[in-house]
Amino acid sequence: MSEIPVTPPPLPRRPILPRALPYLLSLPALLVCIGILIPFVTAVWYSLERYNLSMPYMRSFIWFRNYISLFTDPDFWNTIQVSLIYTISTVVLELLLGLGIALLLRERSRLNNIISIALLMPLMTAPAIAALMWKLMTNPGFGVLSWLISLVGVTDFKWASSPHTAMFTVVLVDIWVYTPFMMILLLAGLRSLPQQPFEAAKLDGVNAGFVFLRITLPMLTPFLFTAVLFRTLDSIQQFDIIYAMTQGGPGNSLLVFQVRAYLEFFSYTNVGRSAAILMVLWAITYVLSQVFVRQWMKLRERAHGAS
Amino acid sequence: MYEKAKDLCEAFQARGIGRRDLMRRLAALGITAGIADMLVNATATRALAADFDWKAYKGTSLKLLLNKHPYADSMIADLEAFKTLTGMDVTYDIFPEDVYFDKVTAALSSHSTEYDAFMTGAYQTWQYGPAGWLVDMNEFLQDKSKVAPNYDWEDILPNLRASDSWSGKPGDALGGPGAKQWALPWGFEVYMLTYNKPVFDKLKLTPPKNMQELMTTAATITQSGGNGMYGVGLRGSRSWATIHPGFLSGYANFGGRDFTVADGKLKSAVNSKESKEFTAQFVQMVQDSGPKNWATYTWYEVGADLGAGTSGMIYDADSLGYFTATGDTKMKGQLGFAPIAPNPEMSHPTSNVWIWSLAMSNFSKRKDATWLFMQWATGTDHLLFGAREHDMIDPVRSSIWKDSEFQAHMEQKVPGFLETYQVTSPDAKIYFTPQPLFFNVTTDWAAALQRMVAKQIPVSEGLDALAAATDRQMSDAGLG
Numbered sequence: 001m002s003e004i005p006v007t008p009p010p011l012p013r014r015p016i017l018p019r020a021l022p023y024l025l026s027l028p029a030l031l032v033c034i035g036i037l038i039p040f041v042t043a044v045w046y047s048l049e050r051y052n053l054s055m056p057y058m059r060s061f062i063w064f065r066n067y068i069s070l071f072t073d074p075d076f077w078n079t080i081q082v083s084l085i086y087t088i089s090t091v092v093l094e095l096l097l098g099l100g101i102a103l104l105l106r107e108r109s110r111l112n113n114i115i116s117i118a119l120l121m122p123l124m125t126a127p128a129i130a131a132l133m134w135k136l137m138t139n140p141g142f143g144v145l146s147w148l149i150s151l152v153g154v155t156d157f158k159w160a161s162s163p164h165t166a167m168f169t170v171v172l173v174d175i176w177v178y179t180p181f182m183m184i185l186l187l188a189g190l191r192s193l194p195q196q197p198f199e200a201a202k203l204d205g206v207n208a209g210f211v212f213l214r215i216t217l218p219m220l221t222p223f224l225f226t227a228v229l230f231r232t233l234d235s236i237q238q239f240d241i242i243y244a245m246t247q248g249g250p251g252n253s254l255l256v257f258q259v260r261a262y263l264e265f266f267s268y269t270n271v272g273r274s275a276a277i278l279m280v281l282w283a284i285t286y287v288l289s290q291v292f293v294r295q296w297m298k299l300r301e302r303a304h305g306a307s
Numbered sequence: 308m309y310e311k312a313k314d315l316c317e318a319f320q321a322r323g324i325g326r327r328d329l330m331r332r333l334a335a336l337g338i339t340a341g342i343a344d345m346l347v348n349a350t351a352t353r354a355l356a357a358d359f360d361w362k363a364y365k366g367t368s369l370k371l372l373l374n375k376h377p378y379a380d381s382m383i384a385d386l387e388a389f390k391t392l393t394g395m396d397v398t399y400d401i402f403p404e405d406v407y408f409d410k411v412t413a414a415l416s417s418h419s420t421e422y423d424a425f426m427t428g429a430y431q432t433w434q435y436g437p438a439g440w441l442v443d444m445n446e447f448l449q450d451k452s453k454v455a456p457n458y459d460w461e462d463i464l465p466n467l468r469a470s471d472s473w474s475g476k477p478g479d480a481l482g483g484p485g486a487k488q489w490a491l492p493w494g495f496e497v498y499m500l501t502y503n504k505p506v507f508d509k510l511k512l513t514p515p516k517n518m519q520e521l522m523t524t525a526a527t528i529t530q531s532g533g534n535g536m537y538g539v540g541l542r543g544s545r546s547w548a549t550i551h552p553g554f555l556s557g558y559a560n561f562g563g564r565d566f567t568v569a570d571g572k573l574k575s576a577v578n579s580k581e582s583k584e585f586t587a588q589f590v591q592m593v594q595d596s597g598p599k600n601w602a603t604y605t606w607y608e609v610g611a612d613l614g615a616g617t618s619g620m621i622y623d624a625d626s627l628g629y630f631t632a633t634g635d636t637k638m639k640g641q642l643g644f645a646p647i648a649p650n651p652e653m654s655h656p657t658s659n660v661w662i663w664s665l666a667m668s669n670f671s672k673r674k675d676a677t678w679l680f681m682q683w684a685t686g687t688d689h690l691l692f693g694a695r696e697h698d699m700i701d702p703v704r705s706s707i708w709k710d711s712e713f714q715a716h717m718e719q720k721v722p723g724f725l726e727t728y729q730v731t732s733p734d735a736k737i738y739f740t741p742q743p744l745f746f747n748v749t750t751d752w753a754a755a756l757q758r759m760v761a762k763q764i765p766v767s768e769g770l771d772a773l774a775a776a777t778d779r780q781m782s783d784a785g786l787g
Binding site: 052053054055056057058069135138139140141156158159160161162163164245246247248249250251252263266267268269270 | 408409412413416433434435437438439535543544545546547598599600601602603612617743744746747750753754755757758760761763783784785
């Protein structure tokens with residue numbers, strides 16, 4: 001009896017598209033990732049070079065000398081200090097003001113809706129334009145703000161042109177532009193909070209301060225973190241308001257990271273040093289964002305655990 | 308009649324008669340102003356084209372990068388003449404000065420081929436030239452076959468030609484041996500006093516002749532001018548632009564220098580005895596009689612205050628004074644001009660200069676055609692057109708300063724301007740030491756002045772610290 005050879009039936013071939021689909025779906029993300037990474041890696045590379053466009057004959061790889069030069073320069077420590085003061089001042093004041101306004105506008109009413117929309121106007125103004133407006137308003141000769149403070153006897157206030165008041169002036173402009181951002185984010189948060197705890201507290205006759213500290217604030221914390229994270233990252237990278245008002249002066253009193261990096265590249269054509277400054281800024285923003293994100297995750301876990 | 312009109316236009320081109328005379332005689336022939344202009348342009352084109360092949364690149368299109376400035380406006384108004392002459396097309400992008408040089412840096416550093424030629428200052432060529440972004444114009448100027456017979460290079464003021472040429476070696480003199488011609492001078496400005504005549508008359512003041520008189524006069528105006536008026540308008544922003552006008556002109560007059568050069572190494576000289584003497588007076592003057600928000604003042608605010616009658620005078624560009632005196636300002640027609648030699652021991656001013664120049668991008672794909680444009684734009688005919696018909700008030704060509712129609716035009720619009728220029732110009736030149744870190748050094752210099760004016764640091768100590776910081780920068784860059 002002869003054996004009949006049995007050939008296994010061919011495996012059904014899956015069409016190519018379903019097999020490639022996972023890769024195709026991740027392709028846009030990969031392209032975006034490459035698009036971000038190439039300039040980033042290039043900037044890291046430049047930061048390790050002595051690279052001034054006007055002295056191409058001196059271009060060379062110098063490892064960390066740009067960083068060493070920055071951290072041994074007292075002016076750079078001034079930049080770190082000024083940037084942090086600016087960031088902390090603006091974020092804290094905008095948070096307090098934004099929260100205060102949000103609490104006032106919390107109740108849904110036609111008037112509150114109109115006011116909240118009107119308050120968003122500064123946010124729609126380009127910060128550089130806002131800075132120029134404020135530059136005019138603070139002009140000692142014809143500025144309306146100078147005139148207003150002269151009515152209460154302050155006649156020699158120099159606003160952005162004195163190193164003693166320059167920080168106050170630019171922080172004021174930043175507050176004018178960005179407080180509405182805090183306000184709208186926190187207002188959305190406040191209006192989305194569940195009503196039951198508030199109703200229960202009301203029935204129990206709990207005073208408003210206690211309700212705010214023990215109910216509103218804890219429940220609002222994720223929104224506060226989000227608002228502070230966005231504003232902190234934005235504020236430490238401030239450029240347009242400060243550059244348009246003072247170009248980093250008087251002296252070095254407002255020479256924050258971005259203004260310094262901009263001057264190094266566009267005015268001094270020093271690519272290496274500019275890249276090193278931006279790398280330090282990146283490191284600071286990375287650390288800050290990690291701290292905020294971790295805190296935010298903890299809060300979320302706590303909230304999930306509680307539910 | 309046509310032949311007579313043609314003869315008159317040719318006589319005008321040959322400088323036999325002036326424009327005013329030409330127009331009067333053409334009018335006598337019954338020719339209207341519009342037709343007269345066409346005839347003049349046609350004759351000019353024929354005259355230019357007579358001995359040189361201006362049509363060699365017919366059909367080529369060039370692109371320019373321009374700064375928004377009255378000189379650029381003048382050129383744009385005359386572009387049709389160039390197009391007719393060459394058969395070429397010219398397009399341009401024009402940006403306000405705040406962002407203009409950022410755009411130039413971005414275009415050149417990315418080796419963009421978009422722009423063929425662009426406006427620049429001499430200081431910028433100290434960065435762009437050594438970077439390899441500019442064409443050395445000597446390549447064209449020294450090739451007789453490429454230069455139109457009537458393009459008189461020697462007619463351009465010698466200090467300006469020198470100011471746009473440099474060897475690229477830090478500390479080498481401008482226009483010295485081995486220098487490359489990085490750009491062609493096109494228009495410039497010197498620094499003098501422009502003052503508010505009604506206020507000077509009211510307070511019985513005469514234009515100050517030196518620094519002491521300037522300080523006294525400015526203080527008198529601040530105290531007695533009324534309506535919040537202050538004495539003297541000066542730039543003060545944290546920028547190189549604060550240093551190069553009145554400040555450096557006065558500084559040079561006192562014998563101050565930015566650097567000393569020895570064995571090819573640069574050493575800061577901003578803390579010399581002369582520097583400290585002048586700087587102390589300058590700082591005192593700003594504190595006593597300058598604008599309250601001096602530290603944010605650019606040329607724009609300086610001019611705006613003078614035009615509004617808020618400042619008694621300015622020590623700044625002659626062109627800023629001119630445009631304020633002739634523009635739509637409150638003080639129109641009421642401003643006077645005066646030269647100043649700040650050092651009482653000096654008999655004449657030593658004005659620094661800013662030179663608007665035209666440079667050719669090394670990345671241009673149409674260099675020969677671009678050269679034709681640059682030759683035309685810096686040539687006598689176009690510059691004469693700008694000087695007579697527009698506001699190119701500081702022509703770079705000596706022949707134009709001698710042009711009777713230009714002189715009459717200026718004397719009528721701004722009496723006293725030409726006399727002031729004549730006193731100011733003989734020693735007008737760039738008083739900075741050419742080196743590639745020009746913008747770092749001068750920006751730090753402005754920041755140091757701001758600290759001194761704000762009384763954060765005494766003048767002597769501030770200048771010592773500035774000199775030490777500058778030397779450190781020079782050393783880091785291998786220049787000191």
